[in-house]
Amino acid sequence: xxxxxxxxxxxxxxxxxxxxxxxxxxxxxxxxxxxxxxxxxxxxxxxxxxxxxxxxxxxxxxxxxxxxxxxxxxxxxxxxxxxxxxxxxxxxxxxxxxxxxxxxxxxxxxxxxxxxxxxxxxxxxxxxxxxxxxxxxxxxxxxxxxxxxxxxxxxxxxxxxxxxxxxxxxxxxxxxxxxxxxxxxxxxxxxxxxxxxxxxxxxxxxxxxxxxxxxxxxxxxxxxxxxxxxxxxxxxxxxxxxxxxxxxxxxxxxxxxxxxxxxxxxxxxxxxxxxxxxxxxxxxx
Amino acid sequence: xxxxxxxxxxxxxxxxxxxxxxxxxxxxxxxxxxxxxxxxxxxxxxxxxxxxxxxxxxxxxxxxxxxxxxxxxxxxxxxxxxxxxxxxxxxxxxxxxxxxxxxxxxxxxxxxxxxxxxxxxxxxxxxxxxxxxxxxxxxxxxxxxxxxxxxxxxxxxxxxxxxxxxxxxxxxxxxxxxxxxxxxxxxxxxxxxxxxxxxxxxxxxxxxxxxxxxxxxxxxxxxxxxxxxxxxxxxxxxxxxxxxxxxxxxxxxxxxxxxxx
Numbered sequence: 001x002x003x004x005x006x007x008x009x010x011x012x013x014x015x016x017x018x019x020x021x022x023x024x025x026x027x028x029x030x031x032x033x034x035x036x037x038x039x040x041x042x043x044x045x046x047x048x049x050x051x052x053x054x055x056x057x058x059x060x061x062x063x064x065x066x067x068x069x070x071x072x073x074x075x076x077x078x079x080x081x082x083x084x085x086x087x088x089x090x091x092x093x094x095x096x097x098x099x100x101x102x103x104x105x106x107x108x109x110x111x112x113x114x115x116x117x118x119x120x121x122x123x124x125x126x127x128x129x130x131x132x133x134x135x136x137x138x139x140x141x142x143x144x145x146x147x148x149x150x151x152x153x154x155x156x157x158x159x160x161x162x163x164x165x166x167x168x169x170x171x172x173x174x175x176x177x178x179x180x181x182x183x184x185x186x187x188x189x190x191x192x193x194x195x196x197x198x199x200x201x202x203x204x205x206x207x208x209x210x211x212x213x214x215x216x217x218x219x220x221x222x223x224x225x226x227x228x229x230x231x232x233x234x235x236x237x238x239x240x241x242x243x244x245x246x247x248x249x250x251x252x253x254x255x256x257x258x259x260x261x262x263x264x265x266x267x268x269x270x271x272x273x274x275x276x277x278x279x280x281x282x283x284x285x
Numbered sequence: 286x287x288x289x290x291x292x293x294x295x296x297x298x299x300x301x302x303x304x305x306x307x308x309x310x311x312x313x314x315x316x317x318x319x320x321x322x323x324x325x326x327x328x329x330x331x332x333x334x335x336x337x338x339x340x341x342x343x344x345x346x347x348x349x350x351x352x353x354x355x356x357x358x359x360x361x362x363x364x365x366x367x368x369x370x371x372x373x374x375x376x377x378x379x380x381x382x383x384x385x386x387x388x389x390x391x392x393x394x395x396x397x398x399x400x401x402x403x404x405x406x407x408x409x410x411x412x413x414x415x416x417x418x419x420x421x422x423x424x425x426x427x428x429x430x431x432x433x434x435x436x437x438x439x440x441x442x443x444x445x446x447x448x449x450x451x452x453x454x455x456x457x458x459x460x461x462x463x464x465x466x467x468x469x470x471x472x473x474x475x476x477x478x479x480x481x482x483x484x485x486x487x488x489x490x491x492x493x494x495x496x497x498x499x500x501x502x503x504x505x506x507x508x509x510x511x512x513x514x515x516x517x518x519x520x521x522x523x524x525x526x527x528x529x530x531x532x533x534x535x536x537x538x539x540x541x542x543x544x545x546x
Contacts, residue, residue: 016378020386023371023430030427031392034404083303090300105304109311111535113488115508116524120310122516123317221397223491228512238399245403258400265397282394
């Protein structure tokens, strides 16, 4: 004879599953199913085939595009870390009012559409744009510099968009470092720079890892910025996917590229999750 | 302690420069949108509203604006209850599979958006949802769900489920006790989650590039196409309006969240 409390528990479980199922259904139908389909399409065309993957790994355009995407993502991550660390450090070491101001300035652009920011960078960097006008006014250059429609423009705008993803986890981690430790270091006779290098820097590394992961992974899949600011020459993986679909109707090839990109992203998340929890990385988005 | 060392001064200078780099592009749009010149020139030759006029008098831009607002509103109306129900179940249930479901519900944040976009395009092509309003709304519901779930879960963390138990022991049924006891206390994070879903739908571009067409093209898709072809200051006017709208919404959401905390 079933125990009434057990019956109650079963009803409770059923209710909770019923509550979560509409949302789960949407996710399954619109992300799990389509991505599964992509994976299937990449290996099946009138029978099983690895032709698409062979092309991705051997043909020059694909290979170059993957290499370029990883290079740009590495560069963007490095620059974002160099620019973001001091800002996060400053926000952490000033009185509360100031740190709120600094963090607001960091997240302000975060809430501006990516398209708006792409437009802004075009207006700033183009041949007749603000930067070039200023440089010529100051007699630094006589010819307008090619600042946009190339890799440079892509990197400048991409760092701009991804920087908040670096600063926020850095700040969150730094905030948890007890200031007593710095004082202890100082009281033991260490100079501020030595305390920073030996105590603060190592303790902030989880934040560095979280920020770098997020920026790197987001950059791998970036589409709008390289498309608008890269001038057609900086072909990142995402553009390869879209061109194979829109221009060449190469669905198998597009799918294979997408699967390789997705597997790279998942591999990175998996590797990093062994050091810090995924919540910590995704929590900032 | 607070003596200004060279390292400290360097920290101030570098941080100030980085903040200027972050803010300047956001601020540069407004002067372009109010200038009469076709390109940004300093000082602007004269003040003008011509780009705003051009936006408001253009039928294609207006249609795109209507599509964007409709999609964003419908997204909120659908994603918010689904997200609240899911977040409630995740926080209350002791089922082990709920942890897997929780991760699955955050997938839209993990999968690169270009892959999601192409995947949905293939799916929609099969079922005939390309270039339709329901297709656009559904995709944005999926993309907005994680924002609602994260926000509501944060709100539920500071809520004591025992209160709902008390209401039920006093004779309310589950549904009534949720609406009478729980919902009012997490209202702020529900509203904040809804606002984030709205902003996400308003800004979404990449999925729309693949699946929208004909008369159901949102603002972002038309802006993207316009930006690829030429730099038209009408976009500066639209950008200024969009930026103002999302800032107001963010302020509203964060005021809400602070109230909820």
